[in-house]
Amino acid sequence: MQHIRNFCIIAHIDHGKSTLADRLLEFTKTISEREMQAQVLDDMDLEREKGITIKSHAIQMEYEYKGQKYTINLIDTPGHVDFSYEVSRALAACEGALLLVDASQGIQAQTISNLYLALDNDLEIIPVINKIDMEGAMIPEVTDQIVDLIGCKPEEIVLASGKSGIGIEEIMAAVVERIPAPKGNPEAPLQALIFDSVFNSFRGVIAYYRVFNGSIKKNDKIKFFHTDNEYGADEVGILKMGLAPKTEVKTGDVGYIITGIKDAKEIKVGDTITLVNNPSSEPINGFEEVKPMVFAGIFPVETDDFEELRECMEKLQLNDASLTFEPETSQALGFGFRCGFLGMLHMEIIQERLEREFNQTVITTVPNVSFIAYLNNGEKLIVNNPTEMPEPTKLKMFEEPFIRAQIITLPDYIGNIMSLCLGKRGLLINQNYLTSNRVELIFEMPLTEIVFDFYDKLKSSTRGYASFDYHPIDYRESDICKMDILLNGDKVDALSALIHRSRAQDFGRKLCAKLKELLPRQQFMIAIQAAIGAKIVARETISAMRKDVTAKCYGGDISRKRKLLEKQKEGKKRMRQIGSVDVPQEAFLAVLKLDE
Template sequence: MKNIRNFCIIAHIDHGKSTLADRLLEVTKTITPKEMQEQTLDSMDLERERGITIKSKAIQMQHVHNDEAYTLNLIDTPGHVDFAYEVSRSIAACEGALLIVDATQGIQAQTISNLYQAVDHDLTIIPVLNKMDMPNAMPEEVEDQIIDLLGCKRNEIIHASGKTGMGIDAILEAIVENVPPPVGDPEAPLQALIFDSVFNSFRGIIAYFKVVNGEIRKGDFVKFFNTEKEYYADEVGVLGLGLVPRDVMKTGDVGYIISGIKTSKEVKVGDTITHVKRKCAKAIAGFEEVKPMVFAGVYPIDTEDYEDFRVAIEKLQLNDASLTFMPESSAALGFGFRCGFLGLLHMEIVQERLDREYNMDVITTVPNVPYNVYTTRGEKLEVHNPAGLPDGGSIDYVEEPYISAQIITHADYIGNIMNLCLGKRGELVKQHYLTTNRVELVFDMPLAEIVFDFYDKLKSISKGYASFDYHTTGYRPSKLVKLDILLNGENVDALSALTHVNNAYNLGKRMCEKLKELIPRQQFDVAIQAAIGAKIISRETVKALRKDVTAKCYGGDITRKRKLLEKQKKGKKRMKQVGNVEVPQKAFLAVLKLD
């Protein structure tokens, strides 16, 4: 056990975690040059295309230091704020963390928030200055930032480059010497923490775990503590580039278990595995439930695909523990699910994965955040979608979730960023200069305001230099109204939105204008209206396609033309009663990108 080291890699987006992990695998000869490729641990096509890590990946490496063999278990984690839950689970399975900072960009918002998580779990932090081969690297300046943040000595910061392989040996040496070995009692009853799971269509669910106490052998009869299900461990082993079976997994080991589990409900990430006969007294603590922050209705385009869609989303949830869903139905879209996501990028990725991995074409409604509604009777309701809002007369007040947003940026962009945040109902809490030209701004803001386009706007006004991170701070009372969109007097529930009273008129007008562009012309006039309760606040009309019925009249009395036009008018009126308006998928998506 004294020769095992469990560590993860944490950093902001695009600071070179996956490239550095490639070099570690190369130097420890975990993978052959033939297997080597860019971002080796990012197995999803989507991750390669976008150049981001979406799933944490665990892999075991063997390393010889001072003629002693060491087993290093590495977990590569994502950097985007939407996948912070993956990071929290990886940190729970480690004793040390490599904190990677880009020498060209310095410390950014995600660096700080991931570091705080690691410090909370008492992990040993090894600071690494990456991308030292770049001509625009600023080592002294960034070192000062790291020393301010960590309080470490300058000679403890390792200079490295994921591209050229510089400093990799120093990183391996620091891991072996500084990261403590796992602590646990090999003689105690088995306690293993599940930190991830994947679905394999041939072998069922594969759960990844770390053995905290005791040991597990192939063929053992084990029990999952929280779900209280019992299984035989058909296969246990360690994680190489593939799965490597072993006969026994001892205290401190990180590996996988296959026990023929078919349904997703039976494996919960954060659960504890123990033996049925000699079970542990209590589950491993310190694992919080995920809290989704953005909710949207997801519906199959073809209503007959509902069952396949349900199976697909259950399998996807195994692979992505931060996705939550519950069934719901809509008058416009049929049966589907109300899904909870950690953010907009997360929502986009889930949609893309449903399409690629399960061939599911889906429509996603306007995303919104959870609200607490207090009625005049004193009841408290949690509302995830506008359809669940009670009528105006019975509402006492509504509370919406607030966040503390931390933005780190270059001093040149402060004015623009302040305008953006204040325009989104933000309140400046503090302004702190990290160096002469880098500033940290902290705002209190409603979560609903950052759900749509905040991140994109922040990146464009700061020319990509601002980094952004947030955490929720609780609920506050707010003046919210439900904005309905009516087509020919019919309410389209999938386009409804809950919005602040100050934004309602503007949003209603913009939605009507956008829908006018996107809804195809029919044989009759289509009225598009935005309404708050019974009050119409905006209207646009899509003009009817009309045949020129008077073309055959030339000369003669005007009453002949009038008669034909009246006849056409009656026909259009009749058609309007039976015709229904199809809302294209583009219209649902366009509402999200109104700017």
């Protein structure tokens, strides 16, 4: 155990985590040159294209230092705010972390929030300044920022470049010297923390874990603490570029287990594995059920594809256990699913994966969050979508979730950020200068306001110089109402939204105007209305298309023309009564992209 080191890399998005991991794998010769490619640990096409890590990965490296061989486990973590629970479990499985900071960008919001997560788990932090060979590298300034933030000495900071391989040897030496060896009792009952799971269509669910006490052998009878299910360990082993089977995984090591489970819900990230015949008395603490934050409806374009979409969703859930869904029906869109996501990026990724991996074109409805409704009779309801909203007469009060947002930016953009956040019903809690040209702003704001387009607006109003991180705090009383969209008096339930009363009229006007542009004209007039209860708050009218019925009349008496026009008028009246409106797919997407 003295020669094992477990560490992970924490950083903001785009600070070069995956590139640095590539260099470490090359340097320790874990991967041959033939297998090497950029972002080698990111195995989804989507991860490569977007340049982000979506799933965390683990890999074991061998490294010789001063004549002694060391086993080093690297656990790669996602950088995006949506996946912070996964990051926290990966950190719990390590003894140390490389804190990676981009030399040209300095410290960003998620660097700080991930650093706090690492400090909560008592990890040894090794600060690394990456991309030092770039033209815009500000090494002295970034060094000062890191010293201010974690209180280390400037000479403890490793200077490196993931792209050209500078400083890789120094990083490996720091990992061996500064990160403590894992502690644990090999004789104690087995305790292993699951920090990730993946689905393999041939082998079932493969769980990745770190052994804290005891050891796990092939064919052991094991059980999971929180689900209380028992299984046989068909195969155990360590993680190289692929899976490397072993007869036993010992204390302090990181490995995988295959039990033949076919249902991803049975393995929960953060759960503890122990033996059936010699169980541990308590689990490793920190386990939480992953809670979806954003809800949206996903519907097939053709109603006949519903069963096929269900199969695709189930397969996706095997790879991504944080996705939750349940069937729902909509008058406008037919049968579909109500899905829960960790955040907007997660929602976008699921949509992309449905299109790419399963060739499913889907319509997504307006995303919203979970509200709590208190009824007059003392009942408490959780409202996930507008159709579940109780009658206003029965409603006592409504609560919506609030988050604490941390924004780090340059002083030039404070005004823009203030007006954006205050316009989204935010409260400024704190303003703090990290350095002379770095400000940290802390807001408390409703999650509903962030779900739409907050992130894009923040980036455009600060020219991309602001970084953003958030975590949920509590539910607070709020004046939320349900806004319906009516087309010729018929409600289109897929366009309904739960919105704060002060914003409803403005939102209704914009949505009606947008729908007027997108809906095709018909032979009859279409009224588009936004309504709160029985009160209409906005209206737009699409005028009828006029077919030229008099085209065949050349010359002759005017009464012939009049007769044809009268006949057309009668027909239009009748058409108006039974006319149903076809709503194109773009109209549902328009709600997500309303220009403020």
